[in-house]
Amino acid sequence: MSAESTPTPGKPGGKGRRRKPRGKKHKGLLITAWVAAGIVVLGGTGAGYLYFKLNGNIKSVDIDQVLGSARPTKVDNGSENILVLGSDTRSGSNRKLGGGTDDGSARSDTAMIVHVYKGHKKATVVSIPRDTLIDRPECTDTDGKEHDAARGVMFNSAYTTGGAPCAVKTVESMTGIRMDHYLEVDFSGFEKLVDELGGVTVTTTKAIKDPDSHLDLKAGTHELTGAQALGLVRTRHGVGDGSDLGRIQLQQAFIKALVKQVKEVGLLTNPKKLYDLADTATKAVTTDSDLGSVNSLVSFASGLKGIGPAHMTMVTMPVQYDPANPNRVLVQKAKAKQIWTALENDRTVPRSATEGNATGQAKGVVTS
Secondary structure: OOOOOOOOOOOOOOOOOOOOOOOOOOOOOOOOHHHHHHHHHHHOOOOHHHHHHHHHHOEEEOHHHHHOOOOOOOOOOOOEEEEEEEEEOOOHHHHHHHOOOOOOOOEEEEEEEEEEOOOOOOEEEEEOOOOEEEEEOOEEOOOOOEEOOEEEEEOOHHHHHHHHHHHHHHHHHHHOOOOOEEEEEEHHHHHHHHHHOOOEEEEEOOOEEEHHHOEEEOOEEEEEOHHHHHHHHHOOOOOOOOOHHHHHHHHHHHHHHHHHHHHHOOHHHOHHHHHHHHHHHHHHEEEEHHHOOHHHHHHHHHOOOOOOHHHEEEEEOOEEEEOOEEEEEEEOHHHHHHHHHHHHOOOOOOHHHOOOOOOOOOOOOEEO
């Protein structure tokens, strides 16, 4: 597992002890499975025969069967928790976009827990930094292979080791919260989605230039193409302190801009665009088995489409830089517990849980 570095804390743009970059690769940037599901609900209004094609696009994983009953209790309070991952297999169209060796392995450098509150009028999104050192539980992958527990490993090693089931089990072990659903998107589908939407409008408060992500934006308002959107959500050296935490702040800002764009694009007046978007979204998405059909996705997404940017709270799991290795971060367990308790009880995340944490220093660089 290779990883990019995090600079010395408190020194924006500082170098710290950096690892050699892996080349011009798109790091895990697929942050829009939830938004893709919102597009699918619009596609559900199409002609009946198109349903079968869309249905055949969707890949699913039976998380419940693999994990069994040794999981946190399902909370019946009207809320839902969805683990959203971005995947990069380094093969096919992803290989062309991401570069690097096509070694058949899968990576997930972006992870978010989306908590939809009772009534489905608002949501909290909690980003989990991929560089977080955690204790990974033993787990079984979809092929039935068992993987031993590991201590002090990077969070994103869970997906690399055992795929979706191991990622879900690791998140549930960390949080004590049951994940009701799982959504995963590959980044070639993400780029196509943005292009088919006609681009996404964002404003940058300062220039962002990062040759590694092929991004060069002056300060001002931009209508990003799919390629530019990929560059924005994968850049880390062009903003803030150059860390993965800064990239997360850009990703969170972009999600709000993307949700706003989906709501404003007027898909229902353009059946062809509506179908093209639904086709792309269903090809890009991997779900848990409960969401593994168009009907299920439509039903699920119907409860999300009313949540606009103003009703989305974006936070990052509380972490601090690891004093022993500035390339890694450590969970601030007491503060993280405040977040998990709030979500379990369908309450707003307390401000005390989000103050005084490592941030990446990129907040406000991108707005919608």
